[in-house]
Amino acid sequence: MPQGEIVTRFPPSPTGLFHIGNARTALFNWLFARHHGGKILLRFEDTDRARSKSEYEQNIRDGLAWLGLDFDNVNETPWRQSERGAVYRSYLERLIASGNAYLSRERAKDDPGREVELVRLRSSGKSITFHDEVRGDITFDTAELGDLVIARNIDDPIYHFAVVVDDFEMGVTHVIRGEDHISNTARQILIQEALGFKQPSYAHIPLILGPDRSKLSKRHGATALTDYRDRGYLPEALVNYLALLGWSPGDDSEGFTLTELVRRFDLSRVQKSGAIFNREKLDWLNREHLKALSESDFLAATIGFLPGRERSHFKEKENITRALVPILRERLTIFSDARELAERGELLYFFEDPVVDVSLISWKETPREKTLEHLQKATAFLEKIEEHDFDIKSIKQTLWDYAEKEGRGSVLWPIRFVLSGKEKSPDPFTIAAVIGKEATLRRLRGAIQALGQ
Numbered sequence: 001m002p003q004g005e006i007v008t009r010f011p012p013s014p015t016g017l018f019h020i021g022n023a024r025t026a027l028f029n030w031l032f033a034r035h036h037g038g039k040i041l042l043r044f045e046d047t048d049r050a051r052s053k054s055e056y057e058q059n060i061r062d063g064l065a066w067l068g069l070d071f072d073n074v075n076e077t078p079w080r081q082s083e084r085g086a087v088y089r090s091y092l093e094r095l096i097a098s099g100n101a102y103l104s105r106e107r108a109k110d111d112p113g114r115e116v117e118l119v120r121l122r123s124s125g126k127s128i129t130f131h132d133e134v135r136g137d138i139t140f141d142t143a144e145l146g147d148l149v150i151a152r153n154i155d156d157p158i159y160h161f162a163v164v165v166d167d168f169e170m171g172v173t174h175v176i177r178g179e180d181h182i183s184n185t186a187r188q189i190l191i192q193e194a195l196g197f198k199q200p201s202y203a204h205i206p207l208i209l210g211p212d213r214s215k216l217s218k219r220h221g222a223t224a225l226t227d228y229r230d231r232g233y234l235p236e237a238l239v240n241y242l243a244l245l246g247w248s249p250g251d252d253s254e255g256f257t258l259t260e261l262v263r264r265f266d267l268s269r270v271q272k273s274g275a276i277f278n279r280e281k282l283d284w285l286n287r288e289h290l291k292a293l294s295e296s297d298f299l300a301a302t303i304g305f306l307p308g309r310e311r312s313h314f315k316e317k318e319n320i321t322r323a324l325v326p327i328l329r330e331r332l333t334i335f336s337d338a339r340e341l342a343e344r345g346e347l348l349y350f351f352e353d354p355v356v357d358v359s360l361i362s363w364k365e366t367p368r369e370k371t372l373e374h375l376q377k378a379t380a381f382l383e384k385i386e387e388h389d390f391d392i393k394s395i396k397q398t399l400w401d402y403a404e405k406e407g408r409g410s411v412l413w414p415i416r417f418v419l420s421g422k423e424k425s426p427d428p429f430t431i432a433a434v435i436g437k438e439a440t441l442r443r444l445r446g447a448i449q450a451l452g453q
């Protein structure tokens with residue numbers, strides 16, 4: 001149990017889109033801070049001027065906001081390393097004045113004809129041991145590092161120097177980051193010690209691997225978080241999934257809200273071995289979270305993905321729309337599936353009478369006259385149901401015995417086909433209940449007339 005106020009940080013380099021790995025690191029830092037009632041701070045490590053771009057910074061901010069991860073320093077001017085040159089310089093000067101670092105004129109590595117003035121840290125050559133919350137004690141022999149270069153000149157500190165100064169100035173108590181940063185830690189501790197800073201706690205979290213256990217990449221579907229958003233994943237499903245990438249609650253439960261995660265998250269349950277990215281599991285969690293949405297949230301999200309015509313129907317015909325919710329909850333994995341359903345014409349017939357191909361109404365070899373008779377009978381049965389009782393159960397009850405007696409296919413297929421105009425659709429009871437008594441009878445009568453001609 002950590003003592004005093006916890007401060008974590010998320011320091012992305014804005015050199016690319018915000019992807020799964022970044023998001024998982026941000027989430028673990030966020031959960032840890034929130035669990036302990038501490039703070040989490042955001043900072044942009046944009047020292048690589050050539051590769052850092054403001055649109056990447058924006059993409060990272062959008063991804064974080066979408067996941068619902070807030071930061072305790074967002075109302076201040078953002079921390080950007082590129083804007084903190086004077087601060088780094090003053091710490092470099094302090095180290096030089098105290099004799100811990102020195103200026104060293106050397107030939108440039110890449111161009112021996114050129115001289116450079118590097119700042120080097122005097123090495124004590126000792127070994128460094130730090131405690132990692134996930135991996136236990138880790139020891140590095142620093143003798144081989146020699147006198148570490150900490151700046152390329154007094155105004156150009158290397159990345160590790162900036163990190164150490166920033167973590168100190170931000171009051172960071174816990175550094176939670178990817179395992180790929182372990183070897184940086186020894187260098188950063190050497191700099192910290194020279195500056196007289198207190199060492200934060202470290203936790204290096206496992207890499208995320210593809211199903212083939214290679215490092216996760218685009219080809220495993222690890223695209224930008226904003227792509228998941230644009231394809232209609234729910235942020236709560238992503239958060240839930242990301243939390244399980246390297247952490248487990250210690251029992252079988254898997255479906256968590258952000259609030260539950262805050263309550264349960266604990267560094268001691270972070271695993272050492274790589275976390276496998278599993279798209280099917282993410283999809284499964286998305287379905288679970290989608291089922292838990294309120295009707296109005298579910299509809300608002302669905303409507304956002306629909307093409308214009310379906311979108312207007314959804315907005316205008318509330319009765320039909322609400323009746324569609326349970327059907328859509330069954331059929332959608334992500335919200336862009338609603339757009340695909342619409343594009344295949346699988347939503348329109350709920351709102352508009354379909355054009356029915358008369359030659360396809362009959363089931364298999366059933367003669368046309370027989371089909372006509374079935375439709376007439378069905379219409380007569382359905383007419384008897386009161387408008388307010390016109391639900392799946394009573395519709396099914398009304399038709400079932402007749403269908404059993406006459407052959408389910410030859411009775412139910414034509415009803416379903418006439419109601420939807422599609423060879424594939426939900427069962428006829430469901431469609432009839434959604435579109436209502438009036439539209440059901442109108443469509444049946446229209447088909448009876450067409451068949452009779």
Ligand code: GLU
Nearest residue numbers: 011012013045163177181
């Ligand atoms: N800017 C580094 C990265 O994006 C963060 C390193 C750290 O957390 O110390 O990987």
